[in-house]
Amino acid sequence: xxxxxxxxxxxxxxxxxxxxxxxxxxxxxxxxxxxxxxxxxxxxxxxxxxxxxxxxxxxxxxxxxxxxxxxxxxxxxxxxxxxxxxxxxxxxxxxxxxxxxxxxxxxxxxxxxxxxxxxxxxxxxxxxxxxxxxxxxxxxxxxxxxxxxxxxxxxxxxxxxxxxxxxxxxxxxxxxxxxxxxxxxxxxxxxxxxxxxxxxxxxxxxxxxxxxxxxxxxxxxxxxxxxxxxxxxxxxxxxxxxxxxxxxxxxxxxxxxxxxxxxxxxxxxxxxxxxxxxxxxxxxxxxxxxxxxxxxxxxxxxxxxxxxxxxxxxxxxxxxxxxxxxxxxxxxxxxxxxxxxxxxxxxxxxxxxxxxxxxxxxxxxxxxxxxxxxxxxxxxxxxxxxxxxxxxxxxxxxxxxxxxxxxxxxxxxxxxxxxxxxxxxxxxxxxxxxxxxxxxxxxxxxxxxxxxxxxxxxxxxxxxxxxx
Amino acid sequence: xxxxxxxxxxxxxxxxxxxxxxxxxxxxxxxxxxxxxxxxxxxxxxxxxxxxxxxxxxxxxxxxxxxxxxxxxxxxxxxxxxxxxxxxxxxxxxxxxxxxxxxxxxxxxxxxxxxxxxxxxxxxxxxxxxxxxxxxxxxxxxxxxxxxxxxxxxxxxxxxxxxxxxxxxxxxxxxxxxxxxxxxxxxxxxxxxxxxxxxxxxxxxxxxxxxxxxxxxxxxxxxxxxxxxxxxxxxxxxxxx
Ligand SMILES: Nc1ncnc2c1ncn2[C@@H]1O[C@H](COP(=O)(O)OP(=O)(O)O)[C@@H](O)[C@H]1O
Ligand SMILES: [Mg+2]
Numbered sequence: 001x002x003x004x005x006x007x008x009x010x011x012x013x014x015x016x017x018x019x020x021x022x023x024x025x026x027x028x029x030x031x032x033x034x035x036x037x038x039x040x041x042x043x044x045x046x047x048x049x050x051x052x053x054x055x056x057x058x059x060x061x062x063x064x065x066x067x068x069x070x071x072x073x074x075x076x077x078x079x080x081x082x083x084x085x086x087x088x089x090x091x092x093x094x095x096x097x098x099x100x101x102x103x104x105x106x107x108x109x110x111x112x113x114x115x116x117x118x119x120x121x122x123x124x125x126x127x128x129x130x131x132x133x134x135x136x137x138x139x140x141x142x143x144x145x146x147x148x149x150x151x152x153x154x155x156x157x158x159x160x161x162x163x164x165x166x167x168x169x170x171x172x173x174x175x176x177x178x179x180x181x182x183x184x185x186x187x188x189x190x191x192x193x194x195x196x197x198x199x200x201x202x203x204x205x206x207x208x209x210x211x212x213x214x215x216x217x218x219x220x221x222x223x224x225x226x227x228x229x230x231x232x233x234x235x236x237x238x239x240x241x242x243x244x245x246x247x248x249x250x251x252x253x254x255x256x257x258x259x260x261x262x263x264x265x266x267x268x269x270x271x272x273x274x275x276x277x278x279x280x281x282x283x284x285x286x287x288x289x290x291x292x293x294x295x296x297x298x299x300x301x302x303x304x305x306x307x308x309x310x311x312x313x314x315x316x317x318x319x320x321x322x323x324x325x326x327x328x329x330x331x332x333x334x335x336x337x338x339x340x341x342x343x344x345x346x347x348x349x350x351x352x353x354x355x356x357x358x359x360x361x362x363x364x365x366x367x368x369x370x371x372x373x374x375x376x377x378x379x380x381x382x383x384x385x386x387x388x389x390x391x392x393x394x395x396x397x398x399x400x401x402x403x404x405x406x407x408x409x410x411x412x413x414x415x416x417x418x419x420x421x422x423x424x425x426x427x428x429x430x431x432x433x434x435x436x437x438x439x440x441x442x443x444x445x446x447x448x449x450x451x452x453x454x455x456x457x458x459x460x461x462x463x464x465x466x467x468x
Numbered sequence: 469x470x471x472x473x474x475x476x477x478x479x480x481x482x483x484x485x486x487x488x489x490x491x492x493x494x495x496x497x498x499x500x501x502x503x504x505x506x507x508x509x510x511x512x513x514x515x516x517x518x519x520x521x522x523x524x525x526x527x528x529x530x531x532x533x534x535x536x537x538x539x540x541x542x543x544x545x546x547x548x549x550x551x552x553x554x555x556x557x558x559x560x561x562x563x564x565x566x567x568x569x570x571x572x573x574x575x576x577x578x579x580x581x582x583x584x585x586x587x588x589x590x591x592x593x594x595x596x597x598x599x600x601x602x603x604x605x606x607x608x609x610x611x612x613x614x615x616x617x618x619x620x621x622x623x624x625x626x627x628x629x630x631x632x633x634x635x636x637x638x639x640x641x642x643x644x645x646x647x648x649x650x651x652x653x654x655x656x657x658x659x660x661x662x663x664x665x666x667x668x669x670x671x672x673x674x675x676x677x678x679x680x681x682x683x684x685x686x687x688x689x690x691x692x693x694x695x696x697x698x699x700x701x702x703x704x705x706x707x708x709x
Contacts (some may be wrong), residue, residue, distance in 0.1 A: 074638075093664070137549070183603045242597070242598070242601070243596040243597060244561050244564075244596050244597070244598060245596070246561070246563055246564060246567070246596070247564065248560065248564035248567045248568060249567055250562075251565075252571060261571070262568050262571035262572050264574075265568075266557065266560065266568055269559055269560060269564070270557070270558075270559045273598070274558040274559055331557070332555070334553070334555035335555050335556060337521050337549075337551060338519070338521075338544065338548075338549035338550070338551050338614070338615070339544060339569065339572050339573065340541045340542070340544040340545035340572065340573065341541070341544075341572060342541045345541075356692075464521075464522045464523055465521075
């Protein structure tokens with residue numbers, strides 16, 4: 001049934017390209033390619049400040065994180081099958097009227113997504129680097145090796161999270177046990193040897209010294225994780241006619257201090273009942289950040305004292321700003337279209353829910369500050385992280401309204417986003433590096449954030465809402 | 469007589485597609501007005517423009533004296549709407565969805581009304597089930613309830629009968645006929661011509677975005693013509709030009 005796979009790939013391309021415009025979308029891999037190509041020329045320059053090994057480390061960590069973010073299929077499995085496909089009658093859904101098992105369709109879907117994101121993100125980067133290699137004096141073999149190890153990094157993230165998310169969907173207790181085992185193993189190793197286990201990340205080892213054994217073992221681990229995840233995937237639970245107790249009225253009363261209590265109550269119920277609240281927190285927030293922390297901590301010696309904490313607070317802020325997608329992703333404008341609700345009202349209400357969710361990153365940064373023995377800088381770090389998160393979400397709301405996914409696929413929009421957020425990141429990293437207490441100045445971001453949100457509201461009220 | 473809907477030279481194009489083409493329409497208070505047309509003729513687009521869900525690319529639509537383009541939320545606050553695709557939010561129960569609608573529309577004491585509707589459309593046993601787990605027919609019942617629960621002076625309903633069985637269709641037909649007797653107005657899009665002939669007082673025929681005819685149903689009946697055959701001959705003729 002290779003046809004199903006090819007048809008799904010075509011469909012994915014069409015969905016994205018009609019959503020964002022063929023050109024803008026096709027430019028996306030081109031841009032990644034461009035970044036890698038140009039970036040390759042900067043390497044000698046960067047080497048003067050940062051050893052080459054650390055540069056490859058950062059890139060590998062990025063692709064690992066990318067894999068982690070793409071990999072939550074098991075968590076979203078039923079959601080994807082019943083909602084995304086059910087509503088718009090995509091191929092996966094129509095394929096259900098054919099004599100194919102749900103698991104088979106789902107496997108196809110996962111492989112399709114993997115291949116799709118590989119060509120969208122991983123391949124263009126490796127390719128750009130390869131093309132630049134003759135000019136930068138890097139041997140072709142090394143460039144090819146980088147493509148291979150980046151692909152492995154991406155797949156490690158993807159398969160790892162895919163595995164964990166199917167475990168999560170089956171039993172939360174088992175997931176906690178697995179995470180606990182991994183955590184103790186990791187911590188134990190670090191305590192015993194005094195080394196950061198991230199040093200032994202197989203793709204990194206492979207990158208520094210190629211060996212067939214390592215490659216084979218890596219591939220075997222990936223295949224096993226993937227296969228177990230597919231076996232664990234549970235296609236059941238599409239529609240059970242369960243009775244629920246009325247949660248709406250009490251929640252609305254509790255939210256009476258917010259600007260739009262009924263909308264906030266609805267969002268909360270959505271997040272809770274769809275299982276997104278806990279699942280997303282683990283897989284789109286805690287896990288990527290934990291991984292980043294370990295990789296960043298390898299770079300510690302190259303930062304000024306306390307630099308690591310603030311770099312981490314800023315990264316957390318940027319990742320936390322994507323919580324905006326949690327409240328917008330599984331909602332369409334449909335149910336509001338027949339009610340007296342303006343797009344601007346909805347933006348306000350989604351941002352309010354977002355603001356409430358910021359308790360999670362704030363607590364997270366605080367815990368990291370305490371654990372790393374930098375309690376003195378807890379307040380500036382939390383302020384910096386949260387300010388960055390609110391500012392980034394303001395930019396997102398202004399650029400994309402209620403459809404923040406556009407960000408990832410529309411090159412023009414992404415470019416503006418990167419510039420606007422990038423400048424702020426640079427300014428405040430510099431400030432925090434100079435003196436940890438300067439990080440408090442990030443409070444000033446309240447002003448541009450407020451302006452951006454006002455502009456977002458007028459801008460998105462003036463056009464037809466998407467999603468009809 | 470007061471005019472509740474007034475469309476002046478309204479057009480809507482999606483790129484090259486002219487979904488609605490310079491349409492003039494007016495609907496009086498108390499009418500049960502049918503918007504008829506084959507698939508893709510622009511009925512849904514017309515209703516979306518009248519309710520401020522999409523902006524016309526030309527002309528003006530005035531509903532209850534409000535310009536639907538300038539104040540879409542104002543229009544939606546006063547009318548009831550059934551959209552073409554039933555889309556109650558997945559993770560609320562039917563009961564919670566009605567509470568949500570009531571809260572947004574600021575209707576007090578919703579429960580008595582909600583219970584009346586659960587009984588009337590015969591889905592009280594489903595009221596605590598999540599919307600995503602409801603059958604199509606039940607979802608349509610919920611969307612119907614949502615549009616009428618605040619007893620709006622005007623309801624714009626897009627193919628409301630399509631997922632109902634014959635018994636339910638009959639019930640709803642009678643409800644609509646009685647509703648306009650109370651001095652309220654209904655604007656219904658449908659391609660079930662027999663139903664339109666039976667209950668509508670006025671009608672309009674759209675084809676490929678063009679208005680082919682508008683007028684009272686009584687005018688046709690007086691000429692001894694039937695709506696279905698009139699509709700077919702008009703549309704077929706238009707197809708050949
Ligand atoms: N959002 C849209 N984008 C592009 N074309 C559309 C859109 N909505 C409707 N159309 C086109 O407009 C025409 C009228 O559609 P519609 O109003 O849904 O007709 P009807 O409700 O009478 O079946 C069709 O040709 C349809 O393809
Ligand atoms: Mg229609």
